[in-house]
Amino acid sequence: MKNMARSDTRQWDTAVELHGVCKTFRQKQTGDGLPRNLLHPVYSEIRALDRVNLTIYRGEFVAYAGPNGAGKSTTFKLLCGMLGADSGTVRTCGLDPLRRRIPLMRQTGVLLGSRTELWWDHPVISSFKWKKEVWDIDEKTYARQLDLAVDMLDLGPFLHTFARELSLGQRMRADLGMMLLHDPQLILLDEPTLGLDVLAKRRMIDFLKSLHREQGRTILVTSHDLDDLTEMAQRIVMLAQGRIAFDGSLPELRAVAGSARHVTVDCPACPALPGCTHLKSEQGRHTFSFNPAMLPVGDLLAAISRLPDVRDVQLSDAPIEGVIADLYRSWKA
Amino acid sequence: MAARLKKLARLFALYARMDAQWFAQDTALCLVCVLSETLSSIASVTAVFLLAVRFGGVGSMNQDEVLFMLGFYTLSTGLYNLFFNGNNTGEISRRIGRGQLDHCLIQPLPLWVQLLTEGFLPISGCQGALCGAIITAVAAGRLRLAVTLPSLLLFLLFLLASVGVQVGMRYVASLSAFTHPVGSEEISSVMGNFLTSIGYYPLGGLPHWAQGLLVTVLPAGCLSWLPSMLLLGKSPFSGAMALYPLVAVLVCGAGALSFKKGLKVYEKYGSQRYKAMGHRS
Numbered sequence: 001m002k003n004m005a006r007s008d009t010r011q012w013d014t015a016v017e018l019h020g021v022c023k024t025f026r027q028k029q030t031g032d033g034l035p036r037n038l039l040h041p042v043y044s045e046i047r048a049l050d051r052v053n054l055t056i057y058r059g060e061f062v063a064y065a066g067p068n069g070a071g072k073s074t075t076f077k078l079l080c081g082m083l084g085a086d087s088g089t090v091r092t093c094g095l096d097p098l099r100r101r102i103p104l105m106r107q108t109g110v111l112l113g114s115r116t117e118l119w120w121d122h123p124v125i126s127s128f129k130w131k132k133e134v135w136d137i138d139e140k141t142y143a144r145q146l147d148l149a150v151d152m153l154d155l156g157p158f159l160h161t162f163a164r165e166l167s168l169g170q171r172m173r174a175d176l177g178m179m180l181l182h183d184p185q186l187i188l189l190d191e192p193t194l195g196l197d198v199l200a201k202r203r204m205i206d207f208l209k210s211l212h213r214e215q216g217r218t219i220l221v222t223s224h225d226l227d228d229l230t231e232m233a234q235r236i237v238m239l240a241q242g243r244i245a246f247d248g249s250l251p252e253l254r255a256v257a258g259s260a261r262h263v264t265v266d267c268p269a270c271p272a273l274p275g276c277t278h279l280k281s282e283q284g285r286h287t288f289s290f291n292p293a294m295l296p297v298g299d300l301l302a303a304i305s306r307l308p309d310v311r312d313v314q315l316s317d318a319p320i321e322g323v324i325a326d327l328y329r330s331w332k333a
Numbered sequence: 334m335a336a337r338l339k340k341l342a343r344l345f346a347l348y349a350r351m352d353a354q355w356f357a358q359d360t361a362l363c364l365v366c367v368l369s370e371t372l373s374s375i376a377s378v379t380a381v382f383l384l385a386v387r388f389g390g391v392g393s394m395n396q397d398e399v400l401f402m403l404g405f406y407t408l409s410t411g412l413y414n415l416f417f418n419g420n421n422t423g424e425i426s427r428r429i430g431r432g433q434l435d436h437c438l439i440q441p442l443p444l445w446v447q448l449l450t451e452g453f454l455p456i457s458g459c460q461g462a463l464c465g466a467i468i469t470a471v472a473a474g475r476l477r478l479a480v481t482l483p484s485l486l487l488f489l490l491f492l493l494a495s496v497g498v499q500v501g502m503r504y505v506a507s508l509s510a511f512t513h514p515v516g517s518e519e520i521s522s523v524m525g526n527f528l529t530s531i532g533y534y535p536l537g538g539l540p541h542w543a544q545g546l547l548v549t550v551l552p553a554g555c556l557s558w559l560p561s562m563l564l565l566g567k568s569p570f571s572g573a574m575a576l577y578p579l580v581a582v583l584v585c586g587a588g589a590l591s592f593k594k595g596l597k598v599y600e601k602y603g604s605q606r607y608k609a610m611g612h613r614s
Contacts, residue, residue, distance in 0.1 A: 102443065105441040
């Protein structure tokens with residue numbers, strides 16, 4: 001078994017390949033009355049993925065985003081071999097995840113943020129030793145990866161603590177450390193920052209960035225926190241209603257969403273700025289959005305300089321959350 | 334083949350170590366569990382034995398034969414607990430119904446290897462098997478049964494068949510957990526309760542059609558009554574010696590096929606439901 005699995009671990013250049021992938025789920029709808037539910041149940045069809053084409057190459061760090069129900073988790077499950085596609089081709093590390101799940105899992109690390117792979121009633125280190133045995137990790141790799149995880153994720157203080165006694169942040173770090181023990185070439189992370197506080201989230205992001213930069217790992221990550229995703233990843237893939245609605249870099253995303261900028265004026269009364277849209281006023285700070293293509297920044301600053309009692313002016317990009325929310329709204333329309 | 338057996342042995346050793354760790358980490362709790370399980374194992378069969386003593390036997394078995402059957406039952410259910418009680422590998426509908434098969438699917442091991450080894454509890458789950466072995470040995474002594482190699486092998490084969498029936502029936506029932514995860518989360522334990530609540534009664538007093546039903550379609554009689562009768566040389570009907578292993582093989586095969594069919598459903602629909610509790614507690 002061991003020899004067979006090892007021979008399947010071959011080199012690949014394309015980490016993820018989806019070609020025309022469709023996945024539809026049926027949901028039973030509760031109708032009126034028992035007889036109808038029993039005799040003529042009504043089902044609705046939900047197209048989770050609709051002819052999705054996606055290629056991710058070795059060494060890429062890709063953020064996979066989209067509103068709730070867009071098909072992110074379905075994609076992850078297809079890539080791990082937990083689900084089969086209705087049609088189309090799925091390849092992960094060059095392998096068919098359904099048919100070659102075992103060799104695939106030897107080179108892939110999967111972290112599902114809402115779940116833990118740690119043994120609940122055992123110390124963290126016991127779960128790590130369990131993984132060493134189940135994954136057939138050799139001593140050298142295990143020692144190297146354990147050192148890396150303990151060092152970069154600061155696992156030392158709670159390595160011998162029961163998993164059930166860890167805080168959520170500690171648990172996520174321990175799960176991430178465990179995921180890395182077999183030195184996976186492809187890392188699939190579903191909501192790794194879910195529920196983490198600011199410090200824990202920062203630590204997680206820094207770790208993933210260094211993992212990609214220094215070790216060249218291929219990482220595909222989903223999150224609802226788009227600021228995190230755009231900070232981490234070089235490439236952003238956005239799903240909407242089962243289709244890829246955007247695939248590119250952050251500057252390209254901003255260009256697609258419109259190059260709206262924000263100006264915040266610090267003065268006692270809310271001023272009227274022609275060509276700008278008032279967004280909010282808080283404690284004498286008034287925020288407007290404007291389109292630099294329509295209203296050049298120089299003209300705007302000249303107009304502000306003519307206002308009385310202006311104490312400060314601040315120009316900024318529109319927050320990415322807002323940009324993407326506008327995109328989601330436009331896709332749903 | 335040799336590599337696979339070696340891997341299985343290493344995994345059994347791994348789960349044995351983890352069970353021992355649990356014992357070492359929480360010794361008082363573990364001892365309480367062991368004691369209560371031991372008392373429970375004995376108490377569950379005491380009523381039938383007392384009835385046998387009071388009436389000088391039950392259903393064509395004298396009291397020592399009833400004791401032998403109860404020993405076989407305790408040993409068989411004890412072995413089930415020893416190998417399949419940990420991490421819900423026997424109560425598989427819980428793992429299916431709670432959407433926890435995903436945890437298995439990210440391990441680089443065949444599912445059958447995981448399910449065969451993850452439930453092994455040699456320290457915290459051995460009480461039933463120990464009690465059963467002692468009761469069986471006492472009963473065999475009182476009955477003056479000649480222990481020969483063939484009889485011992487037959488005894489072990491029947492034990493294997495009895496455990497196989499328990500596991501297989503649970504897996505057959507668990508097919509519905511793939512399609513109805515909420516409603517069927519506990520279906521395997523319901524099936525287990527059915528088998529174990531009938532499994533320690535001598536069925537000799539029942540009409541033949543009921544006996545036939547309980548050793549084929551609803552094989553609770555295969556847990557201890559039929560194998561004990563056969564081991565004691567009191568075959569209840571002709572062909573029983575061939576029927577018993579056949580039923581066990583068929584039930585195990587049906588369990589494996591049901592699980593395989595269920596996995597196809599899982600592959601198509603996945604699980605939209607996930608419960609964190611109970612997977613590795």
